[in-house]
Amino acid sequence: MIKTATFLISNTDHEKCPAPNKPEFAFIGRSNVGKSSLINMLTNNKKLAKISGTPGKTQLINHFDIDGKWYMVDLPGYGFAKVSKSLKADWDKMIKSYLTSRENLVAVFVLIDSRLDPQNPDLEFLTWCGKNGVPVVIIFTKADKQSKTKTHASVDKFLNASEAIFQEAPLYFITSAETADGKKDVVSFIEEQVKE
Numbered sequence: 025m026i027k028t029a030t031f032l033i034s035n036t037d038h039e040k041c042p043a044p045n046k047p048e049f050a051f052i053g054r055s056n057v058g059k060s061s062l063i064n065m066l067t068n069n070k071k072l073a074k075i076s077g078t079p080g081k082t083q084l085i086n087h088f089d090i091d092g093k094w095y096m097v098d099l100p101g102y103g104f105a106k107v108s109k110s111l112k113a114d115w116d117k118m119i120k121s122y123l124t125s126r127e128n129l130v131a132v133f134v135l136i137d138s139r140l141d142p143q144n145p146d147l148e149f150l151t152w153c154g155k156n157g158v159p160v161v162i163i164f165t166k167a168d169k170q171s172k173t174k175t176h177a178s179v180d181k182f183l184n185a186s187e188a189i190f191q192e193a194p195l196y197f198i199t200s201a202e203t204a205d206g207k208k209d210v211v212s213f214i215e216e217q218v219k220e
């Protein structure tokens with residue numbers, strides 16, 4: 025269980041992020057996928073992700089210290105419909121250099137809305153991760169919004185669509201910020217990695 029989560033710093037440049045002396049887990053996804061809700065649920069802190077959601081911080085790499093043991097990183101979302109080319113290029117440069125250079129990065133959790141058919145921005149981002157050897161774990165969000173049968177059908181569809189991207193089936197979790205389903209599984213997974 026996570027006891028304390030403390031906001032540390034926001035950056036555009038991965039080289040200015042905290043010293044890479046603790047294992048790090050990052051969270052990313054399309055806007056509205058439920059990233060803030062998931063971060064708040066995992067950390068038992070209703071306001072934590074608000075910090076990264078405040079104006080000026082949504083486009084930054086936001087570091088949090090978790091229990092003095094690992095770093096949680098809230099990354100800016102992708103797939104905005106109306107973002108200019110230059111903003112998209114800025115995002116690409118910042119996020120892609122962070123993901124490929126951060127030596128203590130154990131995994132990036134890529135959040136996918138469990139209700140939707142596979143979406144191109146997600147598949148494109150995952151393809152890039154696959155090609156660049158970025159360690160990905162998928163989190164299907166908002167599972168409470170539909171029946172378990174529908175969630176599993178949607179998860180299967182997504183895994184099929186992403187089959188070509190990964191050498192082997194990716195690790196994934198199914199969560200709900202509403203019911204806290206999947207919370208223990210995600211936290212246990214992280215804490216297992218941190219122990220090693």
Ligand code: GDP
Nearest residue numbers: 055056057058059060061165166167200201202
């Ligand atoms: P973000 O833009 O990815 O940070 O998304 P938010 O966490 O702000 O969530 C977007 C919307 O989806 C909000 O209205 C949330 O209340 C809702 N939401 C997020 N996660 C869940 C969930 O697990 N279940 C339900 N029912 N709604 C959720």
